Amino acid sequence: MREIPFETVKEAVAGLCMDANYEIGHDVVQAFRHGLEIEESETGKAILQQLLDNVEIAKNEKMPACQDTGWAVVWVELGSGVHIDGGELYDAINQGVAKGYTDGFLRKSIAADPLRRKNTGDNTPAIIYTDIVPGDKLKITVQPKGGGSENMSEVKMLSAADGAEGIKDFVVDRVARSKANPCPPVLVGVGIGGTFDKCAQLAKKALLREIGSLHPDPFYADMEKEMLERINRLGIGPQGLGGRVTALAVFIEAFPCHIATMPCAVNINCHSARHKSATL
Amino acid sequence: MTKKIATPLTDETVAGLKAGDSVLITGIIYTGRDLAHAKLVEALDAGKDLPFDPRGSIIYYVGPSPARPGKPIGSAGPTTSYRMDKYAPRLMDVGLKGMIGKGNRTQPVLDSMKKNKAVYFAAVGGAAALISKSIKESKVIAYDDLGPEAVRELKVEDFPAIVVNDAEGNDLYEQGTAEYRKDQ
Secondary structure, three states, rough: OEEEHHHHHHHHHHHHHHHHHHHHHHHHHHHHHHHHHOOOOHHHHHHHHHHHHHHHHHHHHOOOOOOOOOEEEEEEEEEEOOOOOOOOOOHHHHHHHHHHHHHHHOOOOEEOOOOOOOOOOOOOOOOOEEEEEEEOOOEEEEEEEHHHHOOOOOOEEEEEHHHHHHHHHHHHHHHHOOOOOOOOOOOEEEEOOHHHHHHHHHHHHHHOOOOOOOOHHHHHHHHHHHHHHEEEEEEEOHHHHOOOOOEEEEEEEEOOOOOEEEEEEEEEOOOOOOEEEEOO | OEEEEEOOOOHOOOHHOOOEEEEEEEEEEEEOHHHHHHHHHHHHHHHOOOOOOOOOOOEOOOOOOOOOOOHHHHHHOEEEEEHHHOHHHHHHHOOOOEEEEOOOOOHHHHHHHHHHOOOEEEOOOOOHHHHOEEEEEEEEEOOHHHHHHEEEEEEEEEEEEEEOOOOOEEEHHHHHHHHHHOOO
């Protein structure tokens, strides 16, 4: 059994929260640059240029790229040969989130109760998803997820008879109905299969993929390409003010399915698509 | 063309703004988002004064990130506006002239804008570090207990925004999307 100190985990999570919010990923920046080349709307081009400038300011001044520094969604791959020394793993993660959001001047965006709305004050609790994997490593990914694009997300229980066309129509329509609200250009995470709840988790996990990467299954790679093209024909454009660049990517995560069901979840991410990982 | 405008907004200034105009706003604006709006309307319902004079005012829908030492504010981009739609007409009825946010408004807000000669601006969502450069001073003037949702008075210089909905009922979101839409 390999021991990893509680404090090591806590400090790693705190650092990931800050880095993810200050430094927009290289793949997103590349997608902005590509968008600038293909966008036809002058307003759209001006917006994409502002986003590129914003990325630089955020990185250089250690400011969050977006004031909505998100819900800290934390993906854990815990090796079965790892033991956390000096405390519980989830406590280390939550204390790391609290430290990262406090020391890093990040916004605290979590209401302790959905109806009574008092802020928890330190951006905890984190949303933690854990996979137990073979080995003696601990991989942690922090994915700060903004609320505006989360609000434009949806789960639909389709049937096998709806097929791939039903999935594609639902996904494109969900983006069309979102219009300007989720801060386009967006990333579109699509979960297909699993249970009602698993499907939504798949859609969120899909958003961790690198822009430009191909789905390993050519069937789904083709679906992603077709949906991206259809979305970029909607005319919504950067910030919804009209243009060609409405989405930067569509990512699918598929999973086995009950014979009676075909759930599909769409998790929309604004262009502040943030995630950072560390392996301890 | 970029137009420079100053607060408080007058009927004349608002009448000169058309959907699609880029503007640079200078002067005092106020922040408010979900919970602050609920409290502002609650105050009006109770016959109390608002924490600022609403006549000619602009409200910016934002919950900024905390300021680093020596800085007036943290990152400060717009939040999605429709969540304030339940409250916005009431505030326009007492003099609110401008709203800055992002995303589509609902019909009651658009109707109230025409009736009250008000304007809706979009700031670029997610350009929050860039936008913060145009905010020179910030102080909490109400509801400090709401944290990022408190009402702040901001002194802004050349704050960049785009007119989406003007007082004549034009809508840049609809116009822009229609212009670039292609058949599915």
